[in-house]
Every structure is written in C-alpha cells, then in structure tokens.
Amino acid sequence: MDFFLLLISTGLVIGASYGLIAMGFALVYKATGVVNFAHGELVMLTAYIAFSLTQIFGLSFIPLMLVTIPISMVLGLTLERIFIRPMLGEPVFSIVMVTIGLAVILRGVTIMIWGPDPHNLTAGVTRDVIRVFGIPFYAAQLMSIAALAICTTLGWAFLRFSRIGISMRAVASHETAALLVGISVSRTHAMAWALSSGLAAVAGVLFAMNFKLAPDLWFQGLKSFPAVILGGLDSILGAAFAGVIIGLIENLSQGYIGQGLREISGFIVIIIVLMVRPYGLFGDRDIERV
C-alpha cells in the first residue's frame, strides 16, 4: 500500500480529532472573547462520563452519543453558571485565569472519580480493519472523520441560519450593539458553553475510542490549540479545517523526516502563517480606528 496515502489517511484521523476539539475552543472564544483553557479537561471528562455510561448501561455508539452530548451540554451550562457568569464584566485575563483553575479542578475530580488506570472505550464498535480504496482503517477512525464533516456542516448551518447562531455572531461582532437590539448576552454565552461542551463530548468519545481513555487525555486540548490559532481564534469552521491541516502536516513530517518532528512541525507552520496572516487563516481582521 502506498506510504504517502497511508500517512494522509492517518493524518486525517488525528486531524479530525484536533479539528473537533479546536471547534469547541473557537465557539466559546467567538461568543465570549475568552479562551477556555478548561476545554481539554471537558473533552476528557465527557469521555469518562461516556465510559461510565457504557459500563453501566452497555450503550452502543449512537445511543451513547445521544445520551452523552446532552449530559455534556448541561455540564457546560452548569460550569458557565457557577464559574464564568459571576465573572461577567471582569477583565478577560481574570476569566481566563478562572478557566485555568477550572481545568486543574476537573483533572483532579476525574482522577478522584475514575482513578488513574487507562481504559478501552469501544462502545460496541467493531475493531475489524476496514479497507477504503485499499487503505486500512478502524471503524472508529472513519467515524472521527465523519464526525468532523457532520459537525462542520451543522456548525456552518447553525451560525448561518439559526436564530441563536445569528445572535451568537452578533454578540461576537459587537456585544453592546447586540444588547441594544435585545439579544441576551448572558444567554448567548451560556449557549456557547453548552454547545462547546457538546462538541467536547463528540471529540472526547471518539479520541478515546481511537487512542484509549486515560487521565492525560486533557493534554489533547493543548495539542489542538495550534489548530485554533491557525484557523483563526474566532473562526469555528476555520479551526476544524486547521485541525485537519495540522494532523496532515504532523503525519507527513514524521513519516518522511521523522525523529520527533511531529511535535514541532505544526508550530513551525503556525509561526509562518501568523507572520503572514496574524489573525489566522480564516479569522476576522480586527481593525481599530484611532
């Protein structure tokens, strides 16, 4: 089988994971102007919740997602209500610090509840190898790619056509103006957290199915962050696309050059792109009149 195609196919798989996680980051940033540094921990926590659901109720993948996503959205809403809402109007730096504190808490709580041992999360999905045009995949890998495509399409449609999506864009564009036309900024913020947590559930479950469930899963949040920067912090679809780009670059650089280049190749690309487009590939250029 062609080495290049193999690297591309597996690059798409890890890129899809990065993209799904990055979309959650971008969604909260777009609506609230805050980088949620606890997003990686939400990805981990929701994956563990899904693991417990499969252990207790023996749910297969689709029912599992139908249960896990709403639970995650409620979790996101709760966290926003308890930790973020009281900070409304405070400097962004303070809110970011709250998310960092929240991240540490979520990491601790996860290990306290589920322990440090790693687990397999299969959710009834076959472990047989499936060949697509001769290229081998596990079913969960194909599901990751499909999930990114579905979430990207739904995300685009949501922001473009739905009332909440449009109000979210309005808040992101000009918070005061949005308030003046009757949009509830706090409700929009809460909705962003809920949707972002829903995306975290999709990302977390699929990542755990492909790469095992362990308490260091939160680290994927940091690994996905370059995709958010590359795509443009305020571009949800850009983050998804950039995740795929980072995944492909990582795999190709490791495959052809190797010796750990995977870890730095994404950052090299980001530095180059940001030097040319400081607002990312798809981010909005921020113009201030002085």
Add this chain to the structure above:
Amino acid sequence: MKRIAIVAIAALATGPAFAADPGVTDTEIRIGDVNIMTGAASFIGRAVSVGSKIAAAEINDAGGVNGRMIKIITEDDGYVPSRSFQALSKLIEVDEIFALNGTSGTANVLAMMPLIEENNLPTIVSTAPNELVYDPVRPSVFTLGASYSDAFYAQLKYINDNVDIENPVYGLIRQDDDFGVAVEHGYNRAVEEFGVEDAARIRFKKGTSNFSAEVAQLDRAGVNVLANGGIISGAANILSEARKLGMDIQSAQVWSEDMPPSVNLAAQAGYDYYVADYVALTGEANDAFLETAREYVSEDEIEAINRYTYVTYAALHAMAEAMSRCGEELTRDCTIENLRQLEDFPVGGIMAPISFNNENQLSGTAVSVYQLDADTQTFTRLTEFVDY
C-alpha cells in the same frame, strides 16, 4: 543540684547509642514512604503503598523487629520532584522517620538525595532502578531492580534464540529521554551481538498518542522484531496500528506492560508480546503472595496490586532483616552496614534473592522473560531469573 547533674551525666553516658537516631522507640520503628498517591501515575504509588502495608503487617504479626512494630508513614508527591523534597523534609522533621522505603520516580529520588545523604537515612529505592540512582553510589542508598537495557536485551535474546523467524528484521521505537536511551542501549547490545538487520530506529516524545506515522515507517522498513519502548496507552496504540497494517511482529515490551491495566489495553491488538521483569508474574510464589496479601489488606487494595507491590514488599523485608540484625541497639549506621552485607536474602520467590554486597549496592538485576497470551490475558514464564 550537684547530685542531679552527676545522675544526668551518668544517664547520658550509659544511655543507648541508638537513642541518637530518630524514628525508633522501644515499641516502634517509623519508616517513611514518599510516593505518587495522586495524579495519572498514582496506580504506581497505590501499588507501592500496598506492598509496604502487606510487608509491615506480616513483619508485625511475626513479632516485629526485635519486638518493635513497624509503622509506615506515607507522603504524596504527585510525581513532582520538588514535592518529593518537601514530603521527605516533612517525614524527617515532623514524623522523625528512621528509614525510607518508597522513593517515587527517578527524578524524585534524585531530588531527595541531598536530604537522604545529609541525614544518613537508610533507603531502599525500589521503583526507580536507574543508573543515576546507584552511580555514584551513596552510602545509605540501596537499589532494587534491573535496568531497562537488560530487560530489552533479555527479551530480544530470547526471541533470537527461540523463535523461528525467516529473515529477522529488527526495529526500535522509543521515547526521546533517559528511559528511551536505556531501552536503546539494550537494543544496541542485542543487534550488535546477534548480527541481525537493524532496519529502523524511531524516537517519539513522551505523551504521544498517535503513532500512525511511526508504525508506518516500521512497516515500510519490514520490521518483524520490534523493541517497543512505548508505555501503557502508548505501547497499546503502537500495537494497535501494527495490527491495522497487518504486521507480523514479535514485540518486546517495557515491564509496565505486564500490569493488568496495560494488558487490558494492549491485548486488544492480539499480539502475544514479551516482557522481561525482575518480579515473578506467575507461579507458586505469586499465588502465595496473593494469599498472604488477602490476610492483611482489603479487596480494593488487592485490586491495586501490581509488580511495584512485589518490589516494595521485598524491599521492606530486606530493610527489616537489616534492622533485625542490629539487635536491641538499632541505629541507622548499623542498619546501613547490615544492608551492605545482605547476601542471598530470600523473598519468597517473588524476585531473585536480594544481595546488596556489591560495589553499587544494587540487587534484583536478574530478570525473567514472560510471554502474554492475548486471548486469556495471562503470562507464561519463559526463563528463570537470569542476570544479563
């Protein structure tokens, strides 16, 4: 007044020398344990802690060390070296421990080393058998365990000598750190000695999850004997990718891969991989140990038992033996001297007999090679404990 002074001086002059060393009373010996009780690596700390608990309970049940009961005091370091130093400071200053039997990871024990040396603390390092710990040798520090280098050499030698592979092609994948260097050292020794084709050497960063490109490289190089230096999820993900590509490999693994959670992850790929370990994973010694354990610890603690439990259990027995040989006058100097003289001290077959009477004060270097049956998730012992 003069009479009181004379009595006091006489009492000091005739008092037991061991009174100068903290951590020992007429009824008790306090042993410290700095360990990883929280965080992602806490499965190691829990296992270590259970090992100490079983050994202490067993020793105390048999009358203690010359009538003194062993009391274990555990401090959590969360696998953070600076916290290890703080934890040991607390154990020395507040709890006044006599000795140390639980030292966390390599960087952690190195962080604690100044305190250990300054206080002449009898210490058995049982979870970090790294060269940095025993070379240069510190007078009060004794190390238990084989090197990763020997463990990998042992497995590759077994494969070379016993497994019929047409055109063997060797490959290595390892972390880009000290641990990975040790793995590569054993691999180097093997490929040079066996004169086999060395087709690929791949390094990766600690914490890597996605090994698809690395395994594709191994596949392209035609590797069929793999030194897999991944740990836990990493090792399992490497095997999972290899299975996806249909690679027919004999895989030598790190001893962390004989622990139940690791086996649970890695067996899914279906490879009957090898491990080499300096503790017994199967057999009568193992069964006897578990039977003893059930007498002293809860079912939850039994669940936490893994290879680290056995090593720490053996280490505390060795420490108790050295203290016991001091008789009533228990001092750190005497304990250290007795540890230094320990030779072929039996530990129930859960590892090779302990001998610290060598220039590195190092024991437990003999390893056994085991093979996993991926279907039943059980190991078969392939060799006895052998020094390589």
